[in-house]
Amino acid sequence: MTKSGLILGIGVDIIKSSRFERLLTSKSTTFASRLSKRILHPVHELPKFESMNAQRQVQYLTGSWASKEAVFKTLDIELQKKFIFNEWYRSHDSNGKPFIKCDEYPLANEEFLLSISHDDSLVIATVLRQKLIENS
Template identity: 30%
Template structure:
């Protein structure tokens, strides 16, 4: 089992949204996420960002050549519990058996923690 965590300033994400707009969103979030994510709630956007970073750390590769932001899709179930799935290609590469994701916001920060079993 591997654990990944990330913390990000909500203001940092807000600045990226203001400065880069759709370019930022297109680089980080796939269409499925953009359709369901409340883009007006910067803390939610920051939580999804932190989740993708935490997942990449648990996978041991970071965001880069082996895994892009767009390879990871964050979603929530009907109760609001976050989950993630990988693209087909990334899923085959990492072969995840089970996972758990948690996202929190407080004091101007968003934090995500993920546990992944291979």
């Protein structure tokens, strides 16, 4: 049995990492802490972020933001109203392929495939939302 997917949505976000660099360095450390806690998943992302140096933190936070904005754009309006950034997290499957998910996401048999690229200060994330269909 194989699985294929029915495309439900596609989302794209592009952002300059310098935007987050300014937010993380020009504001107080409490502001940076509050911002990262609003964006990053408390178990899967925040501990990694806190262990990074400042430059890597900017890249990581920018990538998380872009990925989650792209997910948001794949959702129907009713699901967008319930969207909370720090409930979603990025990870990789056993082959190293990136994905993004939310353990609280209400719909079964869906997956969110992620592609993310960094070029100098630009970060772009694309998310494909698909419903999994089992084929015999």
